[in-house]
Amino acid sequence: MKTGIGELDRVLGGGLVPGSLVLIGGAPGIGKSTITTAALANLSAAGQNVLYVSGEESAAQVRLRAERLGPHALGVPIVADTDLEAVIETLERERPDVCVVDSVQVLYDPTLTGAPGSVSQVREVAGRLMRIAKERGIATLLVGHVTKEGSLAGPRVLEHLVDCVLSFEGERERTYRTLRALKNRFGSTNEVGVFEMHEQGLVEVEDASARFVNEATRAPGSVVLCAMEGSRPLLVEVQALVAPSELVPPRRVANGVDRNRLALVLAVLARHTGVSLGSADVFVSVAGGVRVDEPGADLAIALALASAAKGIAPATDRPLAAFGELGLTGELRHVGHADRRTAEARKFGLESVIQPTDRVRTLRQALGVLFRDAESASQAA
Ligand SMILES: Nc1ncnc2c1ncn2[C@@H]1O[C@H](COP(=O)(O)OP(=O)(O)OP(=O)(O)O)[C@@H](O)[C@H]1O
Numbered sequence: 057m058k059t060g061i062g063e064l065d066r067v068l069g070g071g072l073v074p075g076s077l078v079l080i081g082g083a084p085g086i087g088k089s090t091i092t093t094a095a096l097a098n099l100s101a102a103g104q105n106v107l108y109v110s111g112e113e114s115a116a117q118v119r120l121r122a123e124r125l126g127p128h129a130l131g132v133p134i135v136a137d138t139d140l141e142a143v144i145e146t147l148e149r150e151r152p153d154v155c156v157v158d159s160v161q162v163l164y165d166p167t168l169t170g171a172p173g174s175v176s177q178v179r180e181v182a183g184r185l186m187r188i189a190k191e192r193g194i195a196t197l198l199v200g201h202v203t204k205e206g207s208l209a210g211p212r213v214l215e216h217l218v219d220c221v222l223s224f225e226g227e228r229e230r231t232y233r234t235l236r237a238l239k240n241r242f243g244s245t246n247e248v249g250v251f252e253m254h255e256q257g258l259v260e261v262e263d264a265s266a267r268f269v270n271e272a273t274r275a276p277g278s279v280v281l282c283a284m285e286g287s288r289p290l291l292v293e294v295q296a297l298v299a300p301s302e303l304v305p306p307r308r309v310a311n312g313v314d315r316n317r318l319a320l321v322l323a324v325l326a327r328h329t330g331v332s333l334g335s336a337d338v339f340v341s342v343a344g345g346v347r348v349d350e351p352g353a354d355l356a357i358a359l360a361l362a363s364a365a366k367g368i369a370p371a372t373d374r375p376l377a378a379f380g381e382l383g384l385t386g387e388l389r390h391v392g393h394a395d396r397r398t399a400e401a402r403k404f405g406l407e408s409v410i411q412p413t414d415r416v417r418t419l420r421q422a423l424g425v426l427f428r429d430a431e432s433a434s435q436a437a
């Protein structure tokens with residue numbers, strides 16, 4: 057069943073499977089209720105029987121959100137209840153095709169001793185909902201809380217139980233939100249959906265690359281990474297700042313990239329190219345609040361750091377693009393989908409793309425390309 061939200065359907069592997077159980081986790085206020093309400097609104101407009109079980113908010117609150125989201129959302133039937141027994145009864149009676157349970161942590165079974173959200177309660181609630189979902193063919197979207205560290209709250213068994221685990225990420229202060237599958241029995245876990253929070257709810261960002269490229273600067277420390285998010289190429293800006301430090305050890309701040317990856321890139325830079333940042337604070341972030349988690353990001357991070365350290369901007373009119381993995385001996389490694397990554401860069405007018413090739417085999421050579429171009433440009437000027 058298509059939810060009518062293209063980015064969500066893609067992450068789900070083509071849509072919702074009848075009778076499946078999908079867990080959507082995310083930080084408070086990220087938009088879990090918004091996206092699930094919008095999905096139900098579309099499904100109901102397409103003639104499916106839907107039901108929204110809200111344990112966290114009153115029916116009036118859910119209505120208020122629905123008003124923001126448009127007329128279809130107002131037509132979604134709401135049940136505000138936290139008693140598992142009552143919810144199961146309603147599901148048996150209404151037999152919806154799709155239902156949302158917001159959230160799995162607030163439902164409780166009064167016959168059990170634990171408080172709502174405790175391991176025994178969550179396990180029981182999820183187990184019972186799974187049984188009815190499979191028996192009656194109700195596609196069920198469970199909204200789940202996350203812990204302070206960002207992993208899904210509740211017992212691990214919850215993740216085993218469900219068919220898909222989706223994670224909704226992003227920084228609350230930023231408008232971009234990403235949705236990715238951590239587990240999917242019906243599709244790939246590489247797909248990522250990009251959304252933006254608006255007055256009218258979450259809006260899909262289909263041209264995410266264009267947005268990020270247009271916002272990219274040409275200052276020292278800025279390099280566009282040609283990333284692959286599942287089957288889709290995505291251009292994101294990697295920014296680096298290198299500043300003298302007064303701390304021992306100096307700061308290493310990574311936003312949107314893995315800290316270990318940053319440490320590796322710094323070590324390779326120091327050891328194999330002579331760009332040593334041991335006494336400097338280093339900040340690296342992916343603009344727009346997006347996370348990139350692939351080895352192909354190494355080269356872009358390294359180039360951004362080197363360019364920030366030397367204060368030299370890429371010479372091109374348009375931002376410089378790069379992708380490639382760094383080996384521990386300073387060599388560049390090929391990563392998948394090189395042609396699709398370069399095609400995406402070309403599509404948005406980025407002509408200079410530094411990547412592993414026969415002529416650029418090491419990080420040192422890649423830096424050579426970056427700085428030679430910058431030098432010849434400044435001489436010409
Ligand atoms: N009028 C508005 N215009 C723009 N954004 C809004 C508006 N009203 C709410 N929002 C956004 O919607 C977010 C809340 O969305 P939602 O209730 O779907 O989140 P949630 O993940 O379900 O949160 P919770 O964990 O509290 O249930 C707010 O953080 C805010 O960013």
Ligand SMILES: [Mg+2]
Nearest residue numbers: 088089112158
């Ligand atoms: Mg909510």
